[in-house]
Amino acid sequence: MESEIPITMTYAGQLAGIVGASEETKPVPQGTALTSFLRDTANRHGGRFQELLFDENKQLRRALVISINGEHALDPEALSLTRPCEIFIMTPIAGG
Amino acid sequence: MAGEIRLTNQDRSFYEWQLDVPGMGEEGQSKLRNTTALVTRLGGLGGPIAFSLAAAGVGKLILAHGGNLEPSDLNRQILMRHDDLNTPRAQSAAKTLHSFNPHIELETVESHVTADNAHGLVSKADIVFDAAPRFTERFWLNEACVRSNTPMIDAAMYSMEGQVMTIVPGVTPCLACLYPEEPPHWKRRFPVIGAVSAMIGNMAVLEGIKLLTGVGKPSLGEMLYVDTLTMGLRKITISRRSDCHVCQP
Numbered sequence: 001m002e003s004e005i006p007i008t009m010t011y012a013g014q015l016a017g018i019v020g021a022s023e024e025t026k027p028v029p030q031g032t033a034l035t036s037f038l039r040d041t042a043n044r045h046g047g048r049f050q051e052l053l054f055d056e057n058k059q060l061r062r063a064l065v066i067s068i069n070g071e072h073a074l075d076p077e078a079l080s081l082t083r084p085c086e087i088f089i090m091t092p093i094a095g096g
Numbered sequence: 097m098a099g100e101i102r103l104t105n106q107d108r109s110f111y112e113w114q115l116d117v118p119g120m121g122e123e124g125q126s127k128l129r130n131t132t133a134l135v136t137r138l139g140g141l142g143g144p145i146a147f148s149l150a151a152a153g154v155g156k157l158i159l160a161h162g163g164n165l166e167p168s169d170l171n172r173q174i175l176m177r178h179d180d181l182n183t184p185r186a187q188s189a190a191k192t193l194h195s196f197n198p199h200i201e202l203e204t205v206e207s208h209v210t211a212d213n214a215h216g217l218v219s220k221a222d223i224v225f226d227a228a229p230r231f232t233e234r235f236w237l238n239e240a241c242v243r244s245n246t247p248m249i250d251a252a253m254y255s256m257e258g259q260v261m262t263i264v265p266g267v268t269p270c271l272a273c274l275y276p277e278e279p280p281h282w283k284r285r286f287p288v289i290g291a292v293s294a295m296i297g298n299m300a301v302l303e304g305i306k307l308l309t310g311v312g313k314p315s316l317g318e319m320l321y322v323d324t325l326t327m328g329l330r331k332i333t334i335s336r337r338s339d340c341h342v343c344q345p
């Protein structure tokens with residue numbers, strides 16, 4: 001049987017505001033592709049959340065800051081979730 | 097060093113308590129005295145940045161900010177004054193800084209950073225503090241800094257959160273490594289409480305002071321992220337993009 005691992009999502013400002021929480025934990029099958037997990041998460045929250053994460057071609061936006069256990073995920077498309085981890089995700093900010 | 101301005105007894109009296117910071121001393125203070133810093137935009141972030149650089153005794157500040165002061169600026173732009181409404185922001189900021197520390201040199205540029213002036217402005221500075229509210233300006237500055245090998249402290253905020261990234265060309269990732277494309281959803285108007293932008297601005301100044309003086313350890317290759325709702329501080333290790341169009345050959 002496929003084992004599940006807990007993934008903790010931590011959301012910065014705008015995303016936390018949309019979700020109504022800065023953190024949520026979901027179990028996922030071990031080996032799930034990161035983009036697949038993010039797509040499911042975006043579908044679950046819908047609307048503005050989805051728009052901030054994915055472009056009109058359903059591609060993950062390149063300017064998002066995504067880190068896994070504190071390490072910048074430069075190429076999220078290439079990553080899979082193989083063990084429990086924390087994914088931090090923030091939309092770009094430039095306020096001065 | 098040729099052309100180096102030496103600390104005077106007056107300098108020593110002004111910065112006496114700062115000289116006591118371990119690692120600072122006369123050598124560190126002298127480095128600050130001989131530094132020219134470019135601060136782009138003097139708003140909620142850039143104003144406190146310029147103010148704290150002046151307080152620390154950075155020898156010359158180039159202050160770039162276009163437009164006239166508007167009432168809605170005053171909740172956060174602490175260098176501006178109500179009496180200066182409808183007058184150039186850069187002038188208002190320079191007046192405040194001059195009255196606070198008349199012993200440093202100020203150069204005002206009544207313009208935001210543009211594609212045309214970015215390289216010229218950066219070429220006059222030893223260090224750049226980026227506090228612009230538009231990604232295009234930030235990207236122009238980033239590119240000019242990388243091309244001229246000038247360190248840049250990038251500070252940004254939104255509502256109750258903020259971030260600081262210290263960029264040393266050739267050593268750390270650049271802003272385009274973090275944001276390889278212009279984010280489509282960013283809007284020029286953003287929610288802001290002055291205390292949040294001032295806090296992030298002062299973190300940027302500390303990064304700059306550490307880089308200039310060798311005091312402590314600047315956060316190279318990391319983005320500092322602050323959530324003031326929880327007073328949480330997070331460090332994210334940022335990597336250079338092998339296909340970065342700015343910092344890779």
